[in-house]
Amino acid sequence: MAIRQIVTIPDPVLRNKAQKVSKVGEEEKKLARDLLDTLEVAKDPEGAGIAATQIGVSKKMCVVRNFFPDPAKNGEYTHEDYVLINPKIVSTSKETEIDYEGCLSVPNVYGKVERYKKIKVDALDISGERIKIKAQDFFARTVQHEIDHLEGVLFTDRVVGGVITEQEMDALFSQEGQ
Numbered sequence: 803m804a805i806r807q808i809v810t811i812p813d814p815v816l817r818n819k820a821q822k823v824s825k826v827g828e829e830e831k832k833l834a835r836d837l838l839d840t841l842e843v844a845k846d847p848e849g850a851g852i853a854a855t856q857i858g859v860s861k862k863m864c865v866v867r868n869f870f871p872d873p874a875k876n877g878e879y880t881h882e883d884y885v886l887i888n889p890k891i892v893s894t895s896k897e898t899e900i901d902y903e904g905c906l907s908v909p910n911v912y913g914k915v916e917r918y919k920k921i922k923v924d925a926l927d928i929s930g931e932r933i934k935i936k937a938q939d940f941f942a943r944t945v946q947h948e949i950d951h952l953e954g955v956l957f958t959d960r961v962v963g964g965v966i967t968e969q970e971m972d973a974l975f976s977q978e979g980q
């Protein structure tokens with residue numbers, strides 16, 4: 803168990819294309835556990851995913867978090883984390899959505915990004931087993947954002963229109979809630 807330091811811009815490691823993982827061995831499993839631990843403590847702001855490049859390791863591995871209402875807890879939101887090794891998007895919906903994103907590696911910046919509404923992804927899990935994931939809406943957005951990190955792409959490269967600060971983002975959401 804280890805919490806790793808999250809790399810932020812303009813660190814050039816964030817622009818590296820990550821290397822494909824050829825074998826899921828002890829080192830890769832430890833890296834996956836470190837990513838899970840690091841995401842768990844990222845609370846300000848809360849992260850929905852983290853890529854190995856964000857802790858300075860250029861390997862094709864990320865953790866993505868799926869938030870969903872838990873029927874056992876009166877619909878209160880809970881989450882499940884997935885380790886994705888060598889993730890690859892194998893199909894996408896035609897439909898896209900534009901919504902706000904932020905990034906643990908780009909502090910205090912939010913902007914709207916167009917993403918596919920639904921995707922299917924092939925990957926290996928932490929045991930090295932082949933998995934297929936179907937993701938939609940916010941979870942699909944998270945997966946696309948993390949896979950971008952593995953290609954050295956940041957959400958700010960894709961922002962439509964301007965960017966706003968965390969304070970402006972909070973103000974926007976409190977208005978919507980009224």
Ligand SMILES: [Zn+2]
Nearest residue numbers: 904905906907
């Ligand atoms: Zn990010």
